[in-house]
Amino acid sequence: MHLPSYSSLHVRLAGGVATVALDHPPVNTLDGQMMLDLHDLLGRLRADDTTRVIVFESAHDEFFLAHVDFGIFDSYPALEAVRKDYLHVNVHQGIGELLRSQPQVTIVKLAGIARAGGAEFVAAADMTFAGTERGKIAQSEVLLGIIPGGGGTQLLLEKAGRxxxxxxxxxxxxxxxETAALYGWINRAVPDAELDAFVTRLAGNIAALDPGVIEGVKRALPAADLTRGLNVEHDEWYRLVGGDAPGRKMRLAMERDLQTAGPERDLEGFLRQVSADI
Structure with missing residues (x-):
């Protein structure tokens, strides 16, 4: 299968497995271009019956996906091009819905930090395996005075319980x-030194199954319809994000170099300090 070159994704195809490295430096934020790239890639792979498993990893040593890029609002005009494909949810939720409905098995190899929109991406995949040392995950949106807006509330409700x-x-x-696995947020924690081999073996074993088996299992274990809850989540996110406090917090956070490695390593503490200083 021939794929175009993507600015935020590096894709390798081998043995029925597509390995996708997410790459948006400096801290791997999920921006509008990555959403467009993912939309295009997942659409192309959906029609490819030779690809049976999609593994997502990060091109960054510390961050799988830090969160949605704070410049996402500037990307809205470009995202209009794909909005028509998400009739019942917003575009960010729609990327997660694509992941949840892919005919292929989707696996996240979490060897870094995933927060907010990054955590929503992780939760939307069929399976996630995280390194016990570097794999970490959080939904941190409330520290900005908003709620998750890319499916996080509904994905967590389904996977971890209310x-x-x-x-x-x-x-x-x-x-x-290890705690995320205990909660059901991810499948399991694996020692960092064993994570690559574990995911490679599992993905290869699944890709080697007889024709029709993956399709049959995914039909028998379908992703739940979360549309109603996603709509409520979007409405509440939209109500809050237009308020004064979130905008002030976002501006101050960017003035203090958010989306660079230093603040992102302890984003929760950083944002709590920003809130205290507003």
Whole structure:
């Protein structure tokens, strides 16, 4: 299969497995261009019956996906080109819905930090395996005075249950891989030194299954219809993001070099300080 060159993705195809490295330096934020690239790639792979598994990894040593890029609002005109393909959800939620409905098995190899929109991407995949040392995950949006807007509330409700979803979203703490696995947020934690080999073996074993098996299993275990909850999530996110406080917090955070490695390593502490200084 021939794929175009993407500015934010590096794709390798081998043995029925597409390995996709997410790459938007300096801290791997999910921006409008990456959303467009993912939309295009997933659409092309959807029609490719030779690709049976899609593995997502990061091109960055520390961050899988830091969060949605704070310049995302500037990307809205470009995102209009694909909005028609998401009739019942917003574009950010739509990327997660594409992941959840792919005919291929989607696997995240989490060897870094995933927060907010990055955590939503992780939760939308069929499976996630995280390194016990470097794999970490958080929904930190409430620290900006908003709520998750890319499916996080509904994905957590489905995977972790209401009580744990409330803890994750409202507590806004960074979870280690072992606790995230205990909560059902990810499949399991794997020692960092074994993570690559583990995911490679699993993806290869799945890709080698007899024709029709993957399709049959995914039809028998379909992704739940989250549309109603996603609509409520979007409405609440939209209501909050237009308020005064989120805008002030975002501006001050960017003035203090958010989206660089230093602040991003302890984003929760950084944003709590920003809130205290508003």
């Amino acid at each position: 009580n744990r979803a409330l803890e994750v979203v409202l507590g806004a703490d960074l979870f280690d891989a």
